[in-house]
């Protein structure tokens with residue numbers, strides 16, 4: 001058995017794929033999740049400890065039982081709409097919960113954490129592609145909650161020697177090609193699962209949120225990155241910390257932008273089933289174009305994304321057709 005890693009939020013979409021890769025790399029992932037948005041059936045590569053990151057006593061118990069050497073932290077609320085509707089509980093979970101988790105980790109003698117951040121911390125792009133030095137001015141409480149945690153982690157390093165790697169994901173997408181786990185959020189707000197559901201006739205249309213952006217076809221451009229490429233980057237970030245290297249932040253994206261219309265076109269080609277598109281107003285807080293400059297992660301972490309958009313859609317389609325519907329929490 002390899003070293004044990006506590007994976008907070010490991011029953012969710014990106015966390016479960018990271019557990020898969022951690023196990024393949026010889027680590028033992030212990031999932032700590034309150035199952036508020038996760039799935040017990042996604043926990044396949046190590047034990048599940050049901051618990052909340054706001055619960056210090058439960059965290060102490062789990063740290064003492066499993067003695068992990070580091071933490072990977074995915075546990076958060078992820079919906080921009082909820083962050084605007086209910087900023088109080090949102091910040092409580094994402095910021096307050098993180099502080100409780102970090103303090104519990106420190107109490108257990110751990111000084112290493114990998115954190116799920118987002119390109120949403122950059123806000124409206126002043127240049128594209130965006131590198132890690134792009135100004136950070138988030139447009140909503142979701143992005144601000146992640147930026148606050150980044151700042152808290154910088155202070156924890158500066159004043160307490162607690163090291164972290166901050167990973168700023170662009171748009172996570174795709175699924176395990178073997179169909180064991182995949183993307184299932186409730187409610188689902190992400191473009192790829194919603195467009196696949198439309199192509200499969202499970203939804204009657206796909207809403208196009210804005211066709212008047214200053215982009216090549218008027219729709220928003222995003223950088224879709226395969227969830228297993230993200231998972232590989234977490235293993236690389238963990239090894240970075242275990243090797244004693246300094247705290248750092250990395251963008252995780254492919255560097256290639258895809259517009260919403262291009263995305264829909266690719267899903268229609270894969271499915272051979274055109275589906276109705278309904279023009280709709282811009283969604284509040286959507287930036288026109290978000291594309292990563294991933295040079296730093298390539299150079300320093302030795303990380304290279306392996307999958308492109310066609311594989312993302314292929315794997316997401318297979319998951320949607322075979323796995324997602326059968327899930328039980």
Ligand SMILES: NC(=O)c1ccc[n+]([C@@H]2O[C@H](COP(=O)([O-])OP(=O)(O)OC[C@H]3O[C@@H](n4cnc5c(N)ncnc54)[C@H](O)[C@@H]3O)[C@@H](O)[C@H]2O)c1
Nearest residue numbers: 009011012013014034036037038052053075076116118172
């Ligand atoms: N999906 C994306 O495209 C994307 C992009 C950028 C950043 N992120 C970040 O990556 C992380 C994972 O995202 P995801 O898409 O896998 O989301 P997800 O909702 O599938 O996973 C989050 C997990 O955290 C758990 N959780 C939430 N609050 C908790 C708490 N208080 N205590 C214990 N467990 C708790 C949920 O039950 C869930 O299993 C999040 O922090 C998110 O903000 C996601």
Ligand SMILES: O=c1ccn([C@@H]2O[C@H](COP(=O)(O)OP(=O)(O)O[C@H]3O[C@H](CO)[C@H](O)[C@H](O)[C@H]3O)[C@@H](O)[C@H]2O)c(=O)[nH]1
Nearest residue numbers: 118120171189190191192194207208209220222260283286
């Ligand atoms: O039904 C839909 C759903 C989405 N879109 C568009 O498709 C693009 C991608 O939207 P997603 O909701 O899939 O992804 P976002 O870029 O909004 O979200 C990403 O960035 C967010 C912060 O901005 C969070 O980090 C989130 O978890 C992450 O997936 C956006 O231009 C959106 O407007 C549509 O046109 N119709």
